[in-house]
Structures are given as C-alpha cells and as structure tokens.
Amino acid sequence: MGTLIGVGSVMFHGTLRHKMQLLDELPEVYLASVLFFTCVETRHGRQGLWLPVFLAMWLALVTYVASTAAGSTQFIFFQSSFAFMHLWIIYYVVDQYHVQTKHRPSLDQRWLGRRALASYAFAVSIWLIDLKLCEYTNGLSPTSWTPFPLHLHAWWHIFSALGVYLTLALVCLQHYESMQLRPYMYIWKGILPAIGLHGATHDKVA
Numbered sequence: 001m002g003t004l005i006g007v008g009s010v011m012f013h014g015t016l017r018h019k020m021q022l023l024d025e026l027p028e029v030y031l032a033s034v035l036f037f038t039c040v041e042t043r044h045g046r047q048g049l050w051l052p053v054f055l056a057m058w059l060a061l062v063t064y065v066a067s068t069a070a071g072s073t074q075f076i077f078f079q080s081s082f083a084f085m086h087l088w089i090i091y092y093v094v095d096q097y098h099v100q101t102k103h104r105p106s107l108d109q110r111w112l113g114r115r116a117l118a119s120y121a122f123a124v125s126i127w128l129i130d131l132k133l134c135e136y137t138n139g140l141s142p143t144s145w146t147p148f149p150l151h152l153h154a155w156w157h158i159f160s161a162l163g164v165y166l167t168l169a170l171v172c173l174q175h176y177e178s179m180q181l182r183p184y185m186y187i188w189k190g191i192l193p194a195i196g197l198h199g200a201t202h203d204k205v206a
Contacts, residue, residue, distance in 0.1 A: 009157060022066060025078060029062055031164070033086045035171055039092035042175045043099075083185040093167070096174045106177075110183040112170040112193060119163035169193055 011020040033055045043046055058081075065077050097109055130152035137140045139149035169185070172195045176183035182198040 025082075026063055026066060029078075029082055029085065030059060032089065033059055035089050035168065036092075038171050038175050039089055039096070042090055042171070042178045043096055053104060066159050089167075089171075093170060093174070096178070100177055106173075108168060108173060108183075112166050112173065112185065112197055116163050116166035116170060118168060119159050120152065123159035123163060126152050126159065130156065166193065169195055 007023070009024045010161055011023055014020075037051060037055060040051060062078065062081050067075065093113075097106075097113065099187050100106060101109060129137065134152075135143050136145045137150045137152060138144055139146045173183050173185060176195065176197060184198060185193050186196050188194040
C-alpha cells in the first residue's frame with residue numbers, strides 16, 4: 001500500500017491531473033482504514049465480519065465521491081473523512097499505549113511514538129512554510145531568500161511518510177503485544193525500525 005501511495009504521488013505531481021490525484025489520495029485512505037481496523041481489533045478483540053464490510057462500504061463511498069465530485073464538495077468530504085479516520089487512529093494508539101504500559105513500561109512503544117510525532121511535526125512545519133512562504137524559498141523568484149530551490153514539498157512527503165511508517169510499526173507492535181506474542185523492535189539493516197517476535201526469525205515477521 002505504501003508503494004502504491006508513492007507511485008500515485010509521483011504520477012500526480014508529474015502530471016497534475018485529477019485522475020492521478022486520486023491515485024495519490026485514495027490509497028492514503030485505504031491505508032488508514034487498515035490501521036483503523038488493526039487498532040479496533042487490538043483494543044476490542046476480533047469483531048467479526050461487520051467491521052471489514054462496514055469499512056469496505058465506507059471506502060467505496062469515499063472513492064465514488066472523490067472520483068465524481070469536484071471543487072469544495074470533493075475537498076471537504078475527502079479531507080473530513082481522512083481526518084476523522086486519523087483522529088480515531090490517534091485515540092486508539094494513545095489509549096492502547098496507556099493500557100499496555102500501565103504496569104510495564106515499553107521503551108519500544110515510547111521510541112516509536114516520539115519519533116512518529118517528531119516526524120509529523122517537522123513535516124507539517126515544512127508544509128506550512130512551503131504553503132505560506134513559497135515565493136521566499138523557491139530559489140527562482142526575485143523575492144526568494146535562497147539561491148536554489150529547497151524543494152520543501154518533497155521533504156514534506158519524505159517526513160510525513162516516515163511518520164506513517166513509524167505509526168504503522170507502533171500499531172503492529174501494540175497488536176502483537178495484545179496477542180501476547182512478545183514483540184520487540186529492532187533496527188533493520190541499521191536503517192529502519194522493524195518489529196520482530198521472540199522465537200521467530202526476522203523474515204517471518206510482518
């Protein structure tokens with residue numbers, strides 16, 4: 001799913017066409033629904049068929065409206081749906097953190113959570129600077145403060161993607177912990193955090 005988001009983002013920014021924008025935005029909602037599903041089952045246990053059916057119907061509605069509506073209707077519906085889903089994910093992640101670390105602190109969860117928040121905060125800061133001060137940072141206009149483009153929008157994508165990855169790792173860690181599978185975090189190839197299970201080899205872990 002992350003690869004699909006990346007490909008869609010490249011296609012949208014390379015063409016600036018509406019259909020390519022859908023390939024950029026809709027996979028983000030699909031990924032959020034997977035995280036939401038995992039968070040719900042982590043906190044409340046298996047939910048049966050109703051939850052995936054409900055999410056599938058909701059995603060179909062979001063896809064239809066995003067594909068057919070235009071202007072403010074499309075923007076408001078998509079952004080509100082996306083934000084609503086993420087607010088629930090944040091609630092579940094924070095709630096599960098307090099539940100699981102009440103009697104036994106988890107340095108892994110704290111490590112992932114803090115870095116996810118830092119990545120999001122930095123990404124949003126870059127996005128706001130690019131949105132409000134683009135003419136001063138593009139390296140092209142006469143009013144630019146920099147002699148070369150800073151490509152802040154590209155950096156926004158990088159750090160927001162890092163935040164999503166860290167959140168995904170945190171959600172997986174909490175899910176495995178709720179299943180009492182003894183998860184732990186390790187640094188894959190010395191580069192990225194990944195989740196392993198005690199008693200399992202790294203290549204057997206999601």
